[in-house]
Amino acid sequence: METTSLLPLLILGSSLIPGVLILLLREDQSALRSFLNLFGAVAKVSLIAWVFAGYLRGEEYTFIFRLAPQLTFALQVDQLGLFFATLSSVLWLVTTLYAIGYLEGGQHRRRFFAFFSLCITASTGIALSGNVVTFFIFYEFLTLATYPLVVHLGTDKAVNAGRTYLWYTIGGGTVLFLGVVGLYVLAGPVYFGQTEIIASLISENAPQLTILFFVFLAGLGVKAAIFPLHSWLPISMVAPAPVSALLHAVAVVKAGAFGIIRLVYDVYGIGVAEQMNLLTPLAVLAAFTILYGSIRALFQDDFKKRLAYSTVSQVSYIALGVAIPGVLASAGAIVHLVHQGIMKITMFFAAGSVAETYGHYKISELNGIGRRMPLTMGAFTTAVFGMIGLPPIAGFVSKWYLGLGAVEAGSYWVVLVLLGSSALNAAYFLPIVYRAWFCEPDHERVSRIRSGRLETRALLLIPVVVTGLFSLAAGVFAALAGSPLSIAREIAEKFYLL
Amino acid sequence: METYQIYILTSAVLFVIGMGGVFMARHFIKKIIATIIMGGGVFLCFVSFAQRDALTFADPVPHALVITGIVVAVASAAFALALARRIYQLTGEESFTNDK
Amino acid sequence: MSVLIDLLLAILTVYLALQCLLAQRLSQSVFLFFAFGLALALAWVRLGAVDVAITEAAIAAGFMGVLFLDALRDFSPAVSENQEDLKAVQNPPSKNATKSLLLPRLALGLGLGLFLLIALEAVWKTPDGGGLTAAAVALLPESGVEHPVTAVLLNFRAYDTWLEIGVILLGLLAIYAAGGINLYRKPGVAAKDPLLRQVILFSTPVLFLFGAFLLYFGKTGPGGAFQAAVLWGAIGIMLHLGGWPVFAVLPRWLGQLILTLGLGFFLVLGFLFMARGDALFEYPPAYAGILILIVETLAAISIAAALTTIYANINQMQEEPKQNESTT
Amino acid sequence: MMIKEVITVILLLVGCFFFLAGTLGVLRFPDLFSRLHALTKADNLGLGFIAAGMALHIASPWAALKIISIWLFTLLASSTTCYLIARFQKEQDQPKNGKEPG
């Protein structure tokens, strides 16, 4: 492999450089800081679009830096990676706007935005990694970059949450490290997509490969919040809303889920994984997590915690889809990467806006909030319906494909799990919607922020509406070419061709 | 039994005595003396070999090494002694208090 | 007969070493240490290592012994571990405490015993490597001196010797550092006793001459820079004791020059020849003899000065008022 | 020749005797002053005899001179040391006696 383009590096740089620069700024240079942030975000989106277009034309973008014999830092562009990178970068742009609004007047904003940029660098790096080592490097980098954001508030609660977060993620990283080295020793440098390497080892080293698979799974499962490694996620919801929104609904957990997809499809190959019976345990675990997360969500009164448990449940859809052999289920899993992302980010934005505007953190306080913040709660409601799986919103599409895939694979129990989960989703989300729209407000609350004629600050409002619309559009236009679903199908089909 | 053989065995004994002394003795000065005894053992070993390898005269290289070694050992021991005395002046302690 | 002498001497050495560490009183330890050093020096004479014997007697037993003796003034003389143990037996603090002390000691003792056995086996079985006598003999004519030990010290392995002179200077610096005080304080004035002063005055030229003789004789036989340096150093120490603090009367720069001359000249000479294209410390055979003599002389002066200063400074420490603890 | 050797042996033996006596004195005498006496007087005498014996034994007059000078130096050193130690002890004793008699 040779370096063919520096563009992948540039994509990383578009958030890394602003991140470092922001760190060097003074705390009070907020205009320049925002400019750098937005400039980086826009640059990243455009670069990814440019690369995506080039990729579709058949160009190759590979960046290779050899660290040592057999140890290569490789960035390469493939459809799955681009898919994830696009999701990250677009949502970063949106979230940056939201964060600027959310943190207005807060403390330590320099630190916040710097690490925010570093996070997205890590996330994009994960998407564009060409091999296991590079993936691991960014995976750990993500841990480090998110930690300051989790403890951003600096309260004892936040610091303790940060500690829990670290124990889990560093532990996961350590286990993953073991797996990565093991894989290198066993199979040499494995680039994503070179499934033939593992396939050639299967006859001799089957037990080692099986152990390695589960070591990897344990490492990745921490970030993907698969039961029993999920406890950090609800705890770390103490972070500011944009952080929870982007990182804990999109970047961190998705990094884990994305890793599982890479592991099964691009390292082991679906054929090998199926042949070695590696997928059934994963499917069972994922299914259990789906139900478990939903049930736990039922009993949370804290708004963000309920969302967090919902995330635990929803992300495991991806793992479940990966674990069911078949194009349809795979497509469902991959598209859920996007769909869950945009729906969940909408919800977190909404929760954050409510908390910032009226100081409501508990669900029991939300009575009548829909009348005061109709646009925000409208977007929220859209996302809720999507989560439950009502057509034509995005969530329906993923669940439909997952269900079809399960039927195709003959795993009817999965369908039951999906139905049960939908019912539970409805059970814990609909009360919120009900309270927001149909309950009378308990007593008059005054908005904590000045927002003119709008229901809240413009920078808090626009992102919610945009992502809400996204989730609607992703469902409505699912059949069109260029929609997330169509791309996901293409990706899935490629995996099965190999 | 040749001369050098007697001394070479002595050298091992001295070395072990010195080593034991460094660990077991408590007073600073005794510890320092123990290091010198240890060194004495080592140097005796060198010089015994020199006598064994003698032609018209004994092997000069170990002699030179030992002279160098003695001077180096004494320089270290003098430094250790200075430190020990300094510690005694500052604290009145004559041995490592938290030792064993 | 000769084996018997060696055997007795060996046993005596070991006995002295043991007693030195086991002695009840610290002063006994120090005196036994002198005796140990002399016994060792005798052993070296028996092994034909006259140079080493002089060095041992002068530096290891003599100089170091003087330092220990001087240190006795500091430490309370009666303290020793045996006495402490006695006290512990008289009124035992608790059985567990003595037990917990006994067990690790027993283990350590056993370990040392085992180690001793292995060590004895190892030294006994040492194969005959042949040494470097032949090589040294072959190259001796090119070295510029006739005494092989001097040839090795100042020419074949001049690098080691140079570093060693550095170590002495370093030791002096280290002692300054241990004092935790500024550089170069003036040595104090010692007790004045008329007889002592007379004896010192009388022996100074004798020692000086003897040192110079040893230095010059090093070219052909046992002797050389280190042995001479110790004698000269002894002059310095005695003068200091007699109330003539030599380095206090010299101007500061001169004192420093004397201290560093040996190391510096040795190196500068080496660099000069290196600039000519030779290796460091490579002397042309024709001039090697005279160059070595100069280097040795300067080295001896520096070492003597360093030994004097080391003694003076260690001696000085107790008079120094307690330093204010500096915050890190 | 014979006589010379006999004299040498006798001198050495006498020297050894004085050394032995001196050492015994150091070990057995009660206080510092008498010990010092034994150590310096008897041992110096012993050393003198041994030196004389050795000087007689060695033919070269230069070597004999060296041995004699060794003896002289030792004499000088030991008597000075003896004096210093005794004086030190005396100085130590005086205030002590003044304070606590007996």
Add this chain to the structure above:
Amino acid sequence: MTDLPTSPFPALLVGLPILVATLSLFFRPRGKAVVGLMGCLLTGGLGLIALVEVMQQGTVIHILGGWDPPLGILLRMDSLAAVFIGMTAVVGVFISLYAWWFFRAREATNGGFPLFWPLWLFLWAGLNGLFLSNDLFNLFVTIEVIGMSAVALAVLSGKTAAQIAGLRYLLAAITGSMAYLFGVALIYGSTGTLDLGLLRQVLEPGATTTFALLVITLGLMIKMAGFPFHFWLPPAHSSALAPVSALLSALVVKGAFYILLRLWMEVFGVSITFSAGQLIGLAGAIAVIWGSWQAFMQTSLKLIVAHSSVAQLGYLLMIFPLLILAPGVAAGSADWLSPAWTAGVYQVMAHAFAKASFFLSAGIIIMALGHDHKGSLRDLASRMPMTVMAIGIAGVSLIGLPPSGGFFAKWMLLKGIFLSGQWWWAPVVLAGSFLTAGYVFMLLRLAFATAREKEPFRPVPKGLEVCALLLALGSFLIVLPAEYLIQFLESSEAFGSGIQSIMEGGTYGND
């Protein structure tokens, strides 16, 4: 060996620092610092130039006095020595610059510790001499130079605690070097040579060689604070002045490791048995766990860092079992040796940079607050972001998170562990990382916590912070030239003979 190209650099690398140190004695305190700093910069520059020279020419030698071994002494600068000298140069220059500002800031109150400069130059010369030396006895002299100057530096602060720790350190160091020298005596007796290159050819296995190896290893373990002998390190390193602590932990302990590595690889290949390697590995493993745990339990910043050194040095010991053939492994392919070797060198470098930065940062904190309680970071994050950043970056390297030098070292170590089939070391490596993460983040999390009360705060020179930060970054930057460095290092004599002895000693390792 004597037909290699000759170069003046080895001689200059040892000679110049000592010359400057000697010269500096003639100056008054202020001048000492100026001359000393100049000398440090000069020596550092020289070290880097020498590194480049070796990169271009390959191994160079300097035959001292023109006398060939075995009678004479040979200075040899191969790639391993060059890399260590280069590392010392970079770390040394940064620490020197730091020390310059550090002591200048305290000149008024403490007299600026002018003795630091000559002692540090002596130490530097000793280190260079050690890396260059090719002679067993000369190695002894250099470790004594290092040991004495290191202890002298450690007690420089004049604090009682430092002096007690210093005496303990000194006694341990003397014992260690005497044990080493005993081994040297036995080897000289059984072979009649002290030159490493010649020894490899003539040394034969036997009771004496084994015992010599035992005492040499024992002595060097004491000197590098290997597990059962680590007792002297934490008090000595934590009570010294900040630049001194950095020097001691970053460079001094590495000297003994360097000798051990070279002797095991280059000389003793014949008599090393599998169980000997396992024993050292075990000591290393215990050190990793124990040291990290102890670090976790400490309350002052410098003690945490000092205990962490014990653990990090444990990793160095853990490469030794990998230098030997395990039973049941074919001797034909020694493919685990290369990763183990790289792991050792990289761990040394990463630890040198990271730990130096850590100690320098601790010094800054003490300067600013007057104490170094582990909670001190709580109040500093907003005032000294650069220092907190340095601690963070250095900490990440210590943990071994990618893409730091520490990560690279652990990667190679794990790879070697798996390739050689000695998988039982793997959990230790991982547990060590995990525990390290524990104490590093114990410190770092406070940086993000809200400050409770405002403590009196003295501003510190910016230069100090920059030095610490750059050193921390260094622990990451060393990964960039990794591929070249690995190749370069594998051209060294020690590695070649290590491979050779594994290939030849295939049966010997199997007992």
